[in-house]
Amino acid sequence: MSHPAETLQLLAPDGRLVEDERTERYRPVVESLDESLLQRFHRTMSVIRAFDIEAGNLQRQGQLALWIPSLGQEAAQVGSGYAARAQDHIFPAYREHAVGHIRGLDVVQIIAMLRGLSHGGWVPEEVGNFHLYTLVIGSQTLHATGYAMGVQFDGLVGTGDAERDTAVLVYFGDGATSQGDVNEAFVFAQSYQTPQVFFLQNNHWAISVPVSVQSRTPLYRRPEGFGIPSIQLDGNDVLASYAVTRERLDAARAGEGPQFIEALTYRMGAHTTSDDPTKYRTADEVEHWRQRDPIARFETYLRGRGASEQFFADVAAEAADFAADARRRTLELTPPPAESMFAHVYSEPHPVMQAQAEWLRSYEASFEGEGA
Numbered sequence: 001m002s003h004p005a006e007t008l009q010l011l012a013p014d015g016r017l018v019e020d021e022r023t024e025r026y027r028p029v030v031e032s033l034d035e036s037l038l039q040r041f042h043r044t045m046s047v048i049r050a051f052d053i054e055a056g057n058l059q060r061q062g063q064l065a066l067w068i069p070s071l072g073q074e075a076a077q078v079g080s081g082y083a084a085r086a087q088d089h090i091f092p093a094y095r096e097h098a099v100g101h102i103r104g105l106d107v108v109q110i111i112a113m114l115r116g117l118s119h120g121g122w123v124p125e126e127v128g129n130f131h132l133y134t135l136v137i138g139s140q141t142l143h144a145t146g147y148a149m150g151v152q153f154d155g156l157v158g159t160g161d162a163e164r165d166t167a168v169l170v171y172f173g174d175g176a177t178s179q180g181d182v183n184e185a186f187v188f189a190q191s192y193q194t195p196q197v198f199f200l201q202n203n204h205w206a207i208s209v210p211v212s213v214q215s216r217t218p219l220y221r222r223p224e225g226f227g228i229p230s231i232q233l234d235g236n237d238v239l240a241s242y243a244v245t246r247e248r249l250d251a252a253r254a255g256e257g258p259q260f261i262e263a264l265t266y267r268m269g270a271h272t273t274s275d276d277p278t279k280y281r282t283a284d285e286v287e288h289w290r291q292r293d294p295i296a297r298f299e300t301y302l303r304g305r306g307a308s309e310q311f312f313a314d315v316a317a318e319a320a321d322f323a324a325d326a327r328r329r330t331l332e333l334t335p336p337p338a339e340s341m342f343a344h345v346y347s348e349p350h351p352v353m354q355a356q357a358e359w360l361r362s363y364e365a366s367f368e369g370e371g372a
Contacts, residue, residue, distance in 0.1 A: 006218070007264055009234040010243060013292050015300025026243040033242075035305075041082065041238050042302055043315050045074035045295045048098040050319035051107055051326050058330055059273045064115040070095045072236075072268030075294030076201050077171075078102070079241025080263075083249060084169055085162075089129040089151075091144035091170040093137075095201070099171070103128030108329050117336055119344065137172075138179035141198065144170035145185040148194035148258075157195045158255030165253040168196035169245070175206025177222060178214050186226040186258075193257035197248045198223065200260070201235060203267035208280040220262035228260045235263030236294040239301075266292075338364075 009018050010026055017023075017030070052070050059067040070077065077098035084090060084103075092099060101107055105127040113121040113133065124131045134140035148168040151157060156166040176182050177200065189196060202219055204211050211219070220232040231248075233240045241263060248259035266289035270277050299312065338360060342353045 007232050007234055008240055008244065009237055010240040011234075011237045011297060011301055013236075013297055015297055015304055017301075026240070026247070029243040029246060030239055033239075037082070038302065038305070039307070039311065041078055041242070042295070042298055043318065044078050044082075044098060044102060045238070045298065046315050046319045047322045048078075048101055048107075049074055049295065050323040051101075052097060054323035054327055055111060055330075056269070056273060058111070058327060059114075063330055064111055066114050067273045068094050068114070069267075069269035069272075070097050072289065072294070073201055073203060073265045074098055075238035075298065076199075076235035076241050076263040076265045079238040079243075080169065080171075080199055080245040080261075083242050083245035084167075085249070085253075086128065087164070087166045088249065089124070089131065089144075089147055089166070089168045091131045091140045091147070091168065092133055093140060093172050093176070094133040094135055095173070096133075096171050100127070100130050103130040105130055108326055108333075111326070111330050112333055115330075115333065117333060119341070138176035138181040141170050141172055141176070141182045141185035142188075144168050144196055145189045145194055148189065148196040149192050151195055152192065157253060166195065167249045167252040168194070169199060169249065170196060171199050171201060173206065174200065174202040174204065174211045174214060174219060175209065176200075177219055178206070183222075183226075186223050186228060189258035190226045190228055193255070195252040195255070196258050197245065197252055198228070198258065198260045199245065200262045202262055202264050204265075205267055205271065205277070205281065207271045207275060208277075210281075218262070220260060223258075223260040228258050230260035230262065232262040232264060235265030236292050236297060238294060238298050265294075 008022055010023050010030060012018050049071060056067045056069055058064055073095065077096055081099035081102040090099060090103060097107055097110060100110065105122060109118070109122050110133070112118050120132045122132070131143070134143070151166050151168065156164060159165055172182065188194070200219060202211060206214060215222070218232060220230040223230045231244060233244050235241065244261055248261060252259055268286065268289065339357055342357045345353055
C-alpha cells in the first residue's frame with residue numbers, strides 16, 4: 001500500500017525533504033516559502049482537524065443531521081488552497097472544509113447547512129469565490145468547466161496580468177471519476193482549452209467501494225486520454241500539494257488549457273456519519289495510513305527547521321479554541337424565518353413566490369388565538 005513510483009513526493013513521511021530529479025523543478029518553490037506561510041500551513045491543518053472532529057461529535061449528539069469528515073485529507077486541501085490566487089474561483093465537492101476556511105468562509109455555515117438551516121450555505125463572492133458545496137457526485141466539475149469557459153470568453157486568461165488572469169480550481173473524489181459528468185467535463189475542458197485545474201482527492205474509498213475496483217489503472221491516466229496534462233502526487237505532503245497546484249494554476253491562467261492533479265490521500269474517518277467503515281476496511285489498512293498522517297509529517301519537518309515548542313503549544317490552543325467556539329455557536333443556531341424559503345428562488349421579485357409567501361402568512365395567521 002505504498003505510493004507508486006510515479007507519485008511525486010517532496011516531503012517524505014519521516015519529515016525529510018526528498019531530493020531527486022523529479023523534485024528538482026519544484027525545489028525553488030519550496031525554498032521560496034517563508035517561515036510565516038509554512039507555519040500557516042500547519043496552523044490551518046491543525047485548526048480544521050480540531051473543528052472537523054468537533055463537528056462529528058456534534059452530529060453524534062443530535063445537533064446536525066449529517067457530518068462529512070475530512071480527517072486525513074488536510075495536506076491535500078491546505079496546500080492546494082493556499083496555492084490559489086484571490087481572483088481564482090473554487091468549486092468544492094462537500095469535504096473541502098480547509099479550503100473554505102482559507103478563502104474566508106465561516107465554517108459554522110457548513111454546520112448550518114448540514115443542520116438544515118440554509119438552502120445552500122453562502123454567497124461565493126463574499127467568501128473568496130468559494131462556491132457552494134455540491135452533494136450531487138461529480139456535478140461540480142461541469143459547473144466549474146462552464147464557469148471556466150465564461151472566464152475565457154471574458155478575456156481573463158493569458159494576458160500576463162497577474163492580478164487579472166483567472167483560473168478555476170475544482171475538487172472531487174475518486175468515486176466521482178466513475179460519473180459521466182466528470183468525463184463530460186474533461187471533454188468540454190479540453191475542447192475549449194479552459195483555464196482550470198481538476199483536483200482529485202483520491203482517498204481510496206468511494207463509500208464502501210475501493211479505488212482498485214473503480215479503476216484498473218491509476219486515475220491520473222484517465223484525463224491523459226482526453227489530452228489533459230496530468231500528474232499524481234502524495235496528497236499527504238502539503239509541500240507537494242502547494243507546489244504542484246501553484247504550477248498548474250499558473251499554466252491554466254497563462255492559457256495552456258486544463259490541468260489535472262491526482263492527490264493520493266486517505267479518508268481516515270467514515271465517508272459520512274451515516275457510514276460505518278469498519279464493515280468494509282481493515283484495521284491494518286487504517287493503521288498504515290495513520291503512520292503517514294499529514295499533520296504529524298509536517299510537524300516533524302517544522303521541528304527540523306527549528307520551530308519552537310511554544311509555536312506548537314500555541315497552535316494546539318488555537319485549534320481547541322476554534323473548535324470550542326464552533327460548538328458554542330452551533331448550539332446558538334436558530335431556525336431561519338419561514339419566509340426565507342422564498343427569498344432566493346429568483347434574483348428578482350416573482351409573483352408566484354409572492355403568492356406562496358402570502359398564502360403561508362395567511363395559513364399561519366389562521367392558528368392565532370387557538371389554545372389561548
